[in-house]
Amino acid sequence: MRVPSIPPTVATIVCLSAALVAGAACGSPDAAPPAEETAVEEMSDREKIVGTYARVTSEVRDEDGMWSPTPGEDRHGYITYSDRGYMAVSSRDNGRTKFAGDEPTPEEAQAAIASYSAYYGPYTVNEAEGFVVHHRVGQIDPGGEVDAKRFYDFVGDRLILTPAPAMGGKEDATRRIVWERLPDVELSEEARRFLGHRELLYTERYTRRDGEIVEVTEPNESRAGAVIIYTPTGHMIVQLPDREGRMAYAGEDPTPEEALAAFNSYGGYFGRFTVHEDEDPRYVIHHQEGRLSPETEHDAQRFYALDGDILRLGGPPQTTNGESTGGHLYWELMPQR
Secondary structure, three states: OOOOOOOOOOOOOOOOOOOOOOOOOOOOOOOOOHHHHHHOOOOHHHHHEEEEEEEEOOOOOOOOOOOOEEOOOEEEEOOOOOEEEEEEEEEEEOOOOOOOOOOOHHHHHHHHHHEEEEEEEEHHHHHHOOOOEEEOOOEEEOOOOEEEEEEEEEOOEEEEEEEOOOOHHHHHHOEEEEEOOOOOOOOOOOHHOOEEEEEEEEEEEEEOOOOOOEEEEEOOOOOOOOOEEEEOOOOOEEEEEOOOOOOOOOOOOOOOHHHHHHHHHHEEEEEEEEOOOOOOOOOEEEEEEEEOOOOOOOOOEEEEEEEEEEEEEOOOOOEEEEEEEEEEEEEEEEHHO
């Protein structure tokens, strides 16, 4: 088990945001295109795909080859590709039914799993054939496809991802998802230090009495490898699957009992984030727009410490009879691929 030593200096993380393909140049055929357009045209598809996108719609193709929105779809979410070679996606249906009690029944868990999608991992771009592969290392479906192949198209500010069909090529696909690129937002220097994909190293629990920490548990690595992502667009995604013990479904779709097991071994949400570095102690707010549990989303406060590539997050502690208990999660910035 690796417990990192936190270096004394703090690294500034800069995340490169890629531009989209510009329109055709005006003027005579012999006229040189503007410098900005030339730079965009020279970008590789690997560079173009970097960014964060909001889900617009999914589409289906009819027998005449025409694409139209999927009937009855009402979904919200984000997909993000980093310049370091990692991606993540989270989305959920709108209008989900809340649980009747504090914990879901197997049938309620089955509905929650069916109305929420999430996975993450490295990605590779095959420019010659026009597809990207999402190499899933974590996902809500404990036995789902590992390498997800998606043909891609850039149309203005939109990225169209077409899942590769089981048989044939892109021309044989019958469904696709449309995403729209989000603009970067103005972030403080402190907020920019959050940017990037991080993997979970370990968690710990602590007890504080009279302002002093009197007990810290041994590091817990049961969810090591989970990810948290902060993007230059001001968005964040967190996905927390159990590291071990998740069982694949017996069939294509989970039974209620299988869904409940998957639900209990996975956590996650997505939304915007704001950093409150002038407060004491400092904290970040995760403004939830969607989460696996279909309860009402809320603002999740996380106290933080940033040191080098390590980000420590912890929720507000609980205090009883003058004694406080809480937890910390330690996240490490992922290396360039």
